[in-house]
Amino acid sequence: MCRQRCSGTFLSAKTTGPIAAVELQPRLADMAQRSVILNHLQQQMTVYQLDLKQTFTQIAKDSVDVVVCNPPYFPGHTASKKNPNPYLAVARHEITTSLAEVLKVASGLLKMNGKAFFVYRPDRLSEFIMKATALRLQVKRIRFVYPKAGREANMVLIELIKDGRPGGQRILPPLTVYDQNNQYLPDVRRLLYGAG
Numbered sequence: 001m002c003r004q005r006c007s008g009t010f011l012s013a014k015t016t017g018p019i020a021a022v023e024l025q026p027r028l029a030d031m032a033q034r035s036v037i038l039n040h041l042q043q044q045m046t047v048y049q050l051d052l053k054q055t056f057t058q059i060a061k062d063s064v065d066v067v068v069c070n071p072p073y074f075p076g077h078t079a080s081k082k083n084p085n086p087y088l089a090v091a092r093h094e095i096t097t098s099l100a101e102v103l104k105v106a107s108g109l110l111k112m113n114g115k116a117f118f119v120y121r122p123d124r125l126s127e128f129i130m131k132a133t134a135l136r137l138q139v140k141r142i143r144f145v146y147p148k149a150g151r152e153a154n155m156v157l158i159e160l161i162k163d164g165r166p167g168g169q170r171i172l173p174p175l176t177v178y179d180q181n182n183q184y185l186p187d188v189r190r191l192l193y194g195a196g
Helices: 008-012 026-038 052-057 086-092 099-109 122-134 186-193
Strands: 019-023 045-049 064-069 110-120 137-146 155-162
Touching: 019 026, 026 045, 052 099, 064 099, 099 110, 099 122, 099 137, 110 122, 122 137, 122 155
Parallel strands: 019 045, 064 110
Antiparallel strands: 110 155, 137 155
């Protein structure tokens, strides 16, 4: 399951298995479909333009090995300042879904011992762990992402296992994205492109 800004073209380099992308917004689903065609991934990747709540109408429960998700980061309540771009507002704020709903769908999709990988905000990490655990998703690895050296982490990468044993969490070394010239650092280039 890829939602919002997840790129199936990156995932296609990591697996030969089928990839399903779920995108709510028609314009973004169309962009994703065009990317599939441009990258000749029609045999591997399918884009579903639908609400997350309708996922199981297209993808069977308990049928997925891996879920990758970049869910909306910010609460959707009215006090939260939203991006003026409506596409970005839906992608970044819990306007059409919530963290609990995203985790519920991820858990429902996964086979037992299947893995989920999330990109999220550090300031909501404790909420994330609590809600994931309640939905049979055990957090196993956490890696904080820093925009530059000397800055606070602005993202956290989280690996979960459905019905995994409690405990055994690992905090991985930090990942810093940019150098002082705003260029990707070697670790990030390797993650994105497989090269140093």
